[in-house]
Amino acid sequence: MHPAIEGALVGAGVAVFLIAAEYFLLRKAVGDRAERLKRKAEFDVTDRRRMTSMTRFAVFLPIAFAIGFWLVS
Numbered sequence: 381m382h383p384a385i386e387g388a389l390v391g392a393g394v395a396v397f398l399i400a401a402e403y404f405l406l407r408k409a410v411g412d413r414a415e416r417l418k419r420k421a422e423f424d425v426t427d428r429r430r431m432t433s434m435t436r437f438a439v440f441l442p443i444a445f446a447i448g449f450w451l452v453s
Contacts (some may be wrong), residue, residue, distance in 0.1 A: 383449040384449060387446040388446040390445050391441040391442035391443070391445025395439070398438055409427075410422065
C-alpha cells in the first residue's frame with residue numbers, strides 16, 4: 381500500500397478517535413454541570429464551538445498524516 385494512503389487511513393482513525401473522545405467528555409461535563417445547576421442537560425455555545433473546532437482540526441489530520449508518512453518513507 382502506498383505510504384500516503386496508509387498515512388491518510390491512520391490519520392482518519394486518529395481523527396475519529398479524537399472526535400469521539402471529545403464528544404463523550406463534553407457530554408459528561410454537560411451532564412455534571414446540569415446536575416450541579418439543576419437544569420436540563422444541553423450543550424451551550426462554548427461546548428458547540430469546542431466541538432466545531434475539534435472537527436475542523438480532525439479534517440486536516442488525514443492530510444497531515446498522509447504527507448508525514450509520504451515524507452518519512
